[in-house]
Amino acid sequence: MARKISFDIPTTPDQTSQEKQPASPANRVRPLLGLDRPIKQSGALGAISQSLGGISEKVKRAEEIEQKLIEGQVIVELDPALIDVSFVPDRMEATEEQNAAFRELIRAHGQNVPILVRPKPSVADRYEVAFGHRRLRAARDLGIKVRAVVRALTDEQLVIAQGQENSGRTDLTFIERARFAARLEDRKFSREVIMAALNIDKAAVSRLIAIATRMPADVIDSIGPAPSFGRVRWQELTDLLELENKRAHAIEIVKAPGFGVLDTDVRFETLMAELREKPSRARAETWAASDGTHAAKVSRAGKKLTLTFDDRVAPKFGEFVRQRLQTLYDEFKTGKSST
Numbered sequence: 001m002a003r004k005i006s007f008d009i010p011t012t013p014d015q016t017s018q019e020k021q022p023a024s025p026a027n028r029v030r031p032l033l034g035l036d037r038p039i040k041q042s043g044a045l046g047a048i049s050q051s052l053g054g055i056s057e058k059v060k061r062a063e064e065i066e067q068k069l070i071e072g073q074v075i076v077e078l079d080p081a082l083i084d085v086s087f088v089p090d091r092m093e094a095t096e097e098q099n100a101a102f103r104e105l106i107r108a109h110g111q112n113v114p115i116l117v118r119p120k121p122s123v124a125d126r127y128e129v130a131f132g133h134r135r136l137r138a139a140r141d142l143g144i145k146v147r148a149v150v151r152a153l154t155d156e157q158l159v160i161a162q163g164q165e166n167s168g169r170t171d172l173t174f175i176e177r178a179r180f181a182a183r184l185e186d187r188k189f190s191r192e193v194i195m196a197a198l199n200i201d202k203a204a205v206s207r208l209i210a211i212a213t214r215m216p217a218d219v220i221d222s223i224g225p226a227p228s229f230g231r232v233r234w235q236e237l238t239d240l241l242e243l244e245n246k247r248a249h250a251i252e253i254v255k256a257p258g259f260g261v262l263d264t265d266v267r268f269e270t271l272m273a274e275l276r277e278k279p280s281r282a283r284a285e286t287w288a289a290s291d292g293t294h295a296a297k298v299s300r301a302g303k304k305l306t307l308t309f310d311d312r313v314a315p316k317f318g319e320f321v322r323q324r325l326q327t328l329y330d331e332f333k334t335g336k337s338s339t
Contacts, residue, residue, distance in 0.1 A: 075114045078148050080140040083117055083127045088159055088187060090172060090180040091133065092225045099137065106138040111147050116161055118153040130158045131165035156193050159184060163197030173225040174234055175212070181205055182212035207231065214238050216247060222254035223271065224264035237268070240275050250275060284308065 094102075115132025129136055130153060132146075139146035153161065163180065172180070177198060184194045194205050211231070212220070215238050226234075241247050253259065253274050259267060284299040295314040299306045309318025321328075 074149050075147050076150060077145040078117070078127065078150075080136055080146050082125065083129060083136055083146070083148075084120060085133055085136075086129050086158065086162055087155075088162070088180065088183050090162060090183075091176055092221075094134070099134075099141075102134055103138045103141050106135065107142055111135055111139065114147040114149050116165070117148050117150055118158060119150065128158070130161040156189065159189065160193065160197045164199060173227045174230045175220060175223075176225055178208040178212035178234070179220065181208040185209055207235075211235060211238050215241065216251065219250050219254055219271070222259065223267045226264050226268040228265045229268050233268070233272075237272055237275075240272070246275055289314075 113132075113135070115135050116130040117127040117132075118130060120126040120128045127148075127150065130151075132148070136146055151157075181194050181198060184197065185191075189197075191202055191205055195202060198205065198208070200208075211234050215234075219241070241250055250271060253271055254267075259270070262270060284297040286294045287296045287298055289295045293314055295309070295317050297308040297310075299308070307321075309321070311318065
C-alpha cells in the first residue's frame with residue numbers, strides 16, 4: 001500500500017492547540033543561510049525579482065534552493081558529503097548484505113522518496129538528517145546526489161519527525177525503539193516529546209526506557225536489532241539478567257568467539273537458551289562415621305555446600321552439630337588467622 005509522507009514541520013503536543021498562521025512575505029526568513037532578514041516572495045511564474053549581482057556563489061546556491069522551497073518545488077538535490085546523521089541515533093548498524101541490497105535498489109530504480117534534513121545549527125553549509133539515513137548512505141556509496149526536503153527544524157521537531165517517520169514505516173525493531181526513547185530522555189527531552197516521536201502513550205514510553213536502561217549496553221549491542229522479538233521477550237531477557245550472576249554470565253556469552261557471526265535473531269535465542277540452562281544437580285556424598293554410621297550427607301552446588309542429617313540414622317546428631325556451630329566457627333576463624 002502506498003504511504004503518504006507529509007513534510008510539514010511536526011509539532012509537539014503542546015503546540016497542537018495553536019493555529020498555524022501562514023507566513024507573510026515580510027516574515028519569511030532564510031533558513032539555509034542562517035540569516036534572520038526576510039526574503040522577498042517570488043512571483044507567480046517563479047521569477048527571482050531580487051538581484052543576485054555582486055553576491056557570492058554560495059549565496060546564489062542557497063537562493064536557488066530557497067526559491068524552490070518557496071515556490072513549492074520542495075525536493076532539492078544535495079551533496080551527501082554535506083549532510084550529517086541525526087544527533088540522536090535510532091537505528092543499529094545494518095549488515096553489509098542489507099546495505100548492498102538497498103544500494104542496488106537505489107541504483108536500479110532511483111531514489112523515489114526524498115529524505116528530510118535541516119540546516120545544521122551553528123555549522124554553516126551543512127545539514128542534518130531527520131529521516132532517510134539509509135537513502136543517504138546509499139547515495140553516498142553510489143557517488144550521487146541525494147534528493148531531500150530542507151526544513152528549519154528545532155531539536156524537538158527533528159526527533160519527532162525522525163521518530164514518526166520510522167513509526168509510520170514500522171521497521172524499527174522493539175529494542176531500537178527502546179534505545180531511541182532512552183537516548184531522547186538522556187538528552188533531557190520531555191516525555192511529551194518522546195511520546196510524540198514514537199506515537200505511543202506515557203506507559204509505553206516508561207516500559208521502553210525501563211528495558212533499555214536495565215539491559216547492559218554491551219549486551220544490546222552484541223545482540224543487535226533482533227527484529228523477531230518484541231516487548232515480552234526482551235522483558236523476559238531483562239528480568240533474567242537480574243538474577244544472581246546472570247549479568248556477568250551474559251557478558252561472557254556475547255563476547256565469546258563465534259557469537260558475533262550469528263544472525264541477530266539467533267544471537268538473541270542463543271543468549272536466552274544459555275542463561276536459562278539449569279545448573280547440573282549436585283550429587284550428595286554420604287559421610288560415614290568411624291563406626292560405619294552414615295551420619296550425614298554432603299552436597300555442593302556452585303559456591304554452596306549443604307549438610308543433611310537424618311534423625312532416623314543418627315538421632316539428634318544434627319541438633320548436636322547445630323548447637324556447636326558457634327564453637328566450630330570460632331575454631332575455624334582461629335585456625336585461619338594463625339595460618
